[in-house]
Amino acid sequence: MIEPPATDRFxxxxxxxxxxxxxxxxxxxxxxYLPEYRRxxxxxxxxxxxxxxxxxxxxxxxxxxxxxxxAAIVFSDIMVPLRAIGLPVRVAPGTGPVxxxxxxxxxxxxxxxxxxxxxxxxxxxxxxxxxxxELSVPLIGFSGAPFTLASYLVEGSPxxxxxxxxxxxxxxxxxxxxxxxxLATLCVAxxxxxxxxxxxxxxxxxxxxxxxxxxxYERAVLxxxxxxxxxxxxxxxxxxxxxxxxxxxxxxxxxAGGDVIGVDWRVPLDVAWERVxxxxxxxxxxxxxxxxATWEAVREKALGVLRxxxxxxxxxxxxxxxxxxxxxxETLARLVDLVHEAxxxxxx
Amino acid sequence: MIEPPATDRFxxxxxxxxxxxxxxxxxxxxxxYLPEYRRxxxxxxxxxxxxxxxxxxxxxxxxxxxxxxxAAIVFSDIMVPLRAIGLPVRVAPGTGPVxxxxxxxxxxxxxxxxxxxxxxxxxxxxxxxxxxxELSVPLIGFSGAPFTLASYLVEGSPxxxxxxxxxxxxxxxxxxxxxxxxLATLCVAxxxxxxxxxxxxxxxxxxxxxxxxxxxYERAVLxxxxxxxxxxxxxxxxxxxxxxxxxxxxxxxxxAGGDVIGVDWRVPLDVAWERVxxxxxxxxxxxxxxxxATWEAVREKALGVLRxxxxxxxxxxxxxxxxxxxxxxETLARLVDLVHEAxxxxxx
Numbered sequence: 043m044i045e046p047p048a049t050d051r052f053x054x055x056x057x058x059x060x061x062x063x064x065x066x067x068x069x070x071x072x073x074x075y076l077p078e079y080r081r082x083x084x085x086x087x088x089x090x091x092x093x094x095x096x097x098x099x100x101x102x103x104x105x106x107x108x109x110x111x112x113a114a115i116v117f118s119d120i121m122v123p124l125r126a127i128g129l130p131v132r133v134a135p136g137t138g139p140v141x142x143x144x145x146x147x148x149x150x151x152x153x154x155x156x157x158x159x160x161x162x163x164x165x166x167x168x169x170x171x172x173x174x175x176e177l178s179v180p181l182i183g184f185s186g187a188p189f190t191l192a193s194y195l196v197e198g199s200p201x202x203x204x205x206x207x208x209x210x211x212x213x214x215x216x217x218x219x220x221x222x223x224x225l226a227t228l229c230v231a232x233x234x235x236x237x238x239x240x241x242x243x244x245x246x247x248x249x250x251x252x253x254x255x256x257x258x259y260e261r262a263v264l265x266x267x268x269x270x271x272x273x274x275x276x277x278x279x280x281x282x283x284x285x286x287x288x289x290x291x292x293x294x295x296x297x298a299g300g301d302v303i304g305v306d307w308r309v310p311l312d313v314a315w316e317r318v319x320x321x322x323x324x325x326x327x328x329x330x331x332x333x334x335a336t337w338e339a340v341r342e343k344a345l346g347v348l349r350x351x352x353x354x355x356x357x358x359x360x361x362x363x364x365x366x367x368x369x370x371x372e373t374l375a376r377l378v379d380l381v382h383e384a385x386x387x388x389x390x
Numbered sequence: 391m392i393e394p395p396a397t398d399r400f401x402x403x404x405x406x407x408x409x410x411x412x413x414x415x416x417x418x419x420x421x422x423y424l425p426e427y428r429r430x431x432x433x434x435x436x437x438x439x440x441x442x443x444x445x446x447x448x449x450x451x452x453x454x455x456x457x458x459x460x461a462a463i464v465f466s467d468i469m470v471p472l473r474a475i476g477l478p479v480r481v482a483p484g485t486g487p488v489x490x491x492x493x494x495x496x497x498x499x500x501x502x503x504x505x506x507x508x509x510x511x512x513x514x515x516x517x518x519x520x521x522x523x524e525l526s527v528p529l530i531g532f533s534g535a536p537f538t539l540a541s542y543l544v545e546g547s548p549x550x551x552x553x554x555x556x557x558x559x560x561x562x563x564x565x566x567x568x569x570x571x572x573l574a575t576l577c578v579a580x581x582x583x584x585x586x587x588x589x590x591x592x593x594x595x596x597x598x599x600x601x602x603x604x605x606x607y608e609r610a611v612l613x614x615x616x617x618x619x620x621x622x623x624x625x626x627x628x629x630x631x632x633x634x635x636x637x638x639x640x641x642x643x644x645x646a647g648g649d650v651i652g653v654d655w656r657v658p659l660d661v662a663w664e665r666v667x668x669x670x671x672x673x674x675x676x677x678x679x680x681x682x683a684t685w686e687a688v689r690e691k692a693l694g695v696l697r698x699x700x701x702x703x704x705x706x707x708x709x710x711x712x713x714x715x716x717x718x719x720e721t722l723a724r725l726v727d728l729v730h731e732a733x734x735x736x737x738x
Contacts, residue, residue: 205679205714212683212691252635255655255677257694287600289637290656307603308638329603331553335560343560346605366553 056280070364120186144198159235183236230273252287271299323356404628418712468534492546507583531584578621600635619647671704
């Protein structure tokens with residue numbers, strides 16, 4: 043029995059091809075839960091950190107030195123392209139993205155100029171090029187989705203209820219459309235540049251879209267997310283479409299696009315897959331908070347996810363959201379091994 | 391045509407009996423969106439406010455003076471019974487409940503003594519007695535549900551990911567069971583006393599239970615919520631069972647109990663009702679953030695909710711969560727009229 047290179051596993055699963063083991067990676071696998079990450083990051087603002095390619099490379103590689111993950115994700119932040127076009131965004135530690143002058147009018151929308159990746163975010167692209175020389179597993183590039191970016195721009199800071207965003211979406215549909223149109227164009231440029239620099243898959247993070255009802259999603263978000271997926275389709279790399287609290291939106295998200303739909307833990311994986319459709323893969327969906335409990339609990343819940351995936355081609359194991367900072371790296375490493383061992387398939 | 395007294399409408403709907411108009415009330419209808427509320431509350435801590443029956447009466451009545459709501463809900467806070475048994479809870483403005491010494495061990499759980507409502511929270515009961523003399527619509531009493539109370543007690547402050555709560559639930563099931571058992575007993579005592587003082591319906595707020603997957607809900611929450619509903623069943627008052635982000639939990643919540651299941655806006659009302667079952671009523675489910683948009687948007691979305699309710703007996707119109715502080719009282723008043731007008735049924 044010759045084991046195929048691990049490098050293959052993640053991309054094959056994204057294409058719903060048979061794999062030797064279910065691939066695993068973790069959202070925020072390069073993150074604060076790693077002591078070496080905290081040391082390397084120091085007190086630097088995350089957007090500042092992202093402008094140092096050698097640091098980005100180091101942070102991206104750190105989790106891979108600890109555990110046999112099946113994919114790397116470039117260390118970056120969804121605000122990077124917005125800062126790159128000159129918006130005075132900063133990411134407040136413990137709070138999240140803050141924009142002193144939020145975008146709420148047509149005039150504000152006009153402040154969003156097109157992204158020219160090679161000129162505006164050369165450090166990200168340089169980091170991706172460097173990483174391709176270092177990695178033996180596929181590299182994932184990513185972007186925030188138009189809605190999630192819009193919600194930060196409109197609120198001006200992280201929001202629980204997304205009230206101003208919804209007020210704009212309902213109260214000024216033209217301004218909303220203009221904003222989403224520009225953001226979709228920006229996402230396409232941002233993702234294309236990452237793929238051209240070497241990213242072998244992409245993930246669109248529509249993290250906060252679960253705040254919407256299906257009707258609003260379909261009308262005010264779906265067309266723009268679809269534009270993003272269409273805008274990168276010719277590149278031929280797998281695309282993952284992720285959101286949190288999206289139980290009622292899964293079939294619409296699949297309609298918007300993505301080879302693989304990421305789901306949080308609220309929807310059992312088999313139920314999610316049914317909503318997404320059998321022509322797509324699914325990514326997920328262990329509750330990240332479970333990783334703070336005992337290993338027995340982690341093991342039981344992870345095996346439950348795998349049972350629901352049922353060994354069907356097209357499952358990428360992941361958490362349902364990012365790794366929590368309190369997580370023990372040892373737990374994650376055991377989890378990677380568990381998923382690999384529990385899903386090992388005989389190969390010829 | 392003689393209009394039946396409004397007083398009847400809400401209770402009839404809770405029992406799935408025909409009504410002359412769909413009843414309306416709003417979670418947090420007595421709240422910060424009202425200038426008279428802000429004046430009456432001043433800077434007083436909310437738990438302190440709750441200890442002044444005459445203020446509670448005033449705050450409860452305020453929204454009813456502005457709009458023809460079909461029910462009143464006693465002004466209180468889910469932390470009231472916990473403070474009443476001596477826990478040093480305070481509610482930080484803009485943050486929420488804070489407990490300096492969170493409950494995370496068996497010894498901590500033993501600090502939770504039984505609630506003796508007449509001795510521990512006489513002001514609440516006095517306010518309810520006074521209110522019954524003032525009101526021409528039914529009065530709703532309420533309690534936080536065991537899980538939502540537990541999440542505040544375990545986290546020590548409001549939490550986005552409920553990580554410590556889940557770690558306890560998974561990692562120390564015995565401690566968890568002891569905590570939930572005590573909280574269920576406390577909820578029963580708290581609700582029974584309110585009904586005995588005059589509340590004509592109750593709502594159990596399991597606001598944060600949507601953070602759980604269905605499996606965890608069924609194992610670690612459902613038995614205790616069921617205990618609460620069973621513990622008040624003999625009183626014969628309608629019970630509403632509410633949570634946010636509960637799309638995947640609705641049928642389990644119905645199994646736990648409640649004549650009416652409250653749903654947020656993420657699930658279309660007809661879909662929610664299917665999951666809940668036709669032997670229950672449903673309450674909801676306009677997105678509170680929509681109320682910040684134009685009246686046209688509010689109107690369209692509210693009529694959408696009514697369309698999905700389809701005139702079936704058992705719908706109580708409400709928002710999908712509490713009124714946002716930025717809401718205009720005029721918008722809510724128009725919304726009450728809209729619901730009443732749009733659902734008027736000929737009566738003999």
